[in-house]
Amino acid sequence: MIFVTVGAQMSFDRMIEWVDEWAMSENRNDVVAQIGPSDFEPRTLKVLPFMAPPEYRERMASADAIIAHAGMGSILNALELAKPIVVIPRLSRLGETRNDHQVGTAKRLSEEGLVLTANTPGRLAEQMRALTGRSLLQPIGAHAQDSLLTRLRDFAES
Amino acid sequence: MDTPIRIMAVASGGGHWVQLQRVMPAFEGHDVTFVTINPTYKADVPGERVLIVRDSTRWNKLGLIILGFQILLSLIRIRPHIVVSTGAAPGFMAIVLGRLLGAKTVWLDSIANVEEVSMSGRMVRRWAVLWLTQWPHLATDDGPKYAGRVF
Numbered sequence: 001m002i003f004v005t006v007g008a009q010m011s012f013d014r015m016i017e018w019v020d021e022w023a024m025s026e027n028r029n030d031v032v033a034q035i036g037p038s039d040f041e042p043r044t045l046k047v048l049p050f051m052a053p054p055e056y057r058e059r060m061a062s063a064d065a066i067i068a069h070a071g072m073g074s075i076l077n078a079l080e081l082a083k084p085i086v087v088i089p090r091l092s093r094l095g096e097t098r099n100d101h102q103v104g105t106a107k108r109l110s111e112e113g114l115v116l117t118a119n120t121p122g123r124l125a126e127q128m129r130a131l132t133g134r135s136l137l138q139p140i141g142a143h144a145q146d147s148l149l150t151r152l153r154d155f156a157e158s
Numbered sequence: 159m160d161t162p163i164r165i166m167a168v169a170s171g172g173g174h175w176v177q178l179q180r181v182m183p184a185f186e187g188h189d190v191t192f193v194t195i196n197p198t199y200k201a202d203v204p205g206e207r208v209l210i211v212r213d214s215t216r217w218n219k220l221g222l223i224i225l226g227f228q229i230l231l232s233l234i235r236i237r238p239h240i241v242v243s244t245g246a247a248p249g250f251m252a253i254v255l256g257r258l259l260g261a262k263t264v265w266l267d268s269i270a271n272v273e274e275v276s277m278s279g280r281m282v283r284r285w286a287v288l289w290l291t292q293w294p295h296l297a298t299d300d301g302p303k304y305a306g307r308v309f
Contacts, residue, residue: 101271150305156240
């Protein structure tokens with residue numbers, strides 16, 4: 001199963017449309033999606049209702065792969081579950097977000113090998129092929145780096 | 159410890175909330191109250207105190223005023239020694255008002271801000287006693303400082 005999410009706040013129809021097209025061309029009927037507040041009606045994707053975080057993570061945990069906007073909530077959830085993830089950055093010029101911070105996030109984290117990223121429907125198909133059967137190379141720990149925790153603990157207790 | 163340290167941990171939704179969870183082991187053993195924007199997030203922190211405020215953006219003046227009042231009420235209820243936030247608008251309010259009320263404040267800018275510190279992160283600068291970025295290349299001698307990241 002492939003789990004698709006646009007994050008908690010805004011719709012992202014461009015991404016859903018790309019994924020819908022991809023799923024149709026690949027004859028995949030196991031792609032489920034959280035599409036946010038949107039009227040878009042995918043032809044192939046199964047649309048999920050809003051879920052509370054625990055239920056959301058359970059769904060994610062049973063997926064083989066994740067496709068998401070390049071928001072840190074979605075990315076961190078996928079990395080915590082050691083799921084391979086392809087991210088599509090929201091663009092401000094298309095009104096998908098207020099600034100282009102997702103472009104930077106996607107670029108940087110893909111350089112680190114933590115995520116794959118796609119900026120076109122063709123690239124999405126390529127990345128999905130690259131990701132098939134592959135597990136995440138670098139699963140992340142359960143919490144922040146020790147140096148950060150120590151700095152915060154010292155700050156609170158001093 | 160004689161007096162428990164009261165911590166007010168503030169984050170809006172999505173990645174801000176997930177990142178806040180990932181630094182909470184730093185405050186283990188202290189008296190923590192979370193402030194966030196979505197009641198369903200309570201399921202992430204079972205048994206913990208959670209106050210809900212309405213989210214706002216900096217483009218919504220009325221929303222910001224309501225949020226400011228809610229944050230002020232939260233501060234009065236919690237009387238925190240420490241205010242910690244990973245963003246965004248509720249965290250900004252909590253850092254500014256918390257500092258004015260004498261709390262020690264710490265801002266951890268979201269790891270999503272790779273190219274520059276966020277707008278709220280820049281605005282909060284003079285109110286955050288500890289002002290942190292999660293990217294070494296954004297750290298400067300005058301702040302923000304870098305001490306590590308959430309994963």
